[in-house]
Amino acid sequence: MLYCFKSKAGADVIMMADSADAVLRLMGREPAPKGILETADLPGLVQALEAGVAEDEAQFQRAVDAAKAAGEHPPRRQGVSLRQRAWPLRDLMQRSHREGADVVWGV
Template structure:
């Protein structure tokens, strides 16, 4: 599935299914073909994504430190990090919240 997030406050954000599913779970939404993020929920959603990004980055740093301590190297990280995948949606949420507009997908 492809997610096309839309808001009257910003341009569309398109995410492939697995990335969209991950971000929706992070913000406490069940992945579904249709949905909405209300403006009142956006600050908490942005905070949840930012916390998930920090957790992912800290886990990678710890794994690299553990590997270095054992004299091995880790394979390269994913080509696109959560920070990079989620940034357009976070920016959309900030704009939509500022204008009091919802974000919808699948409609």
């Protein structure tokens, strides 16, 4: 399944379901086939998303530091990072807030 996040403020952001589900959960939203991120809620949702991405990066950095301390090869990120997946939606949400537009999907 694909999620297509839409807003009058910018281009659509398309994500695979597993990535979109993770991003929605970071924002405190339950994944659903249809939904809306209302303009008034966008600043708090962006903040929650940024905090989740920062925690993901900190957790990876702790794993790298622990491996180095143990004299092992540090782990490498596999695939696309959470930041890379989430940032297009974050940008759309910020643009939408500035322009007073909601972000919707599944409609």
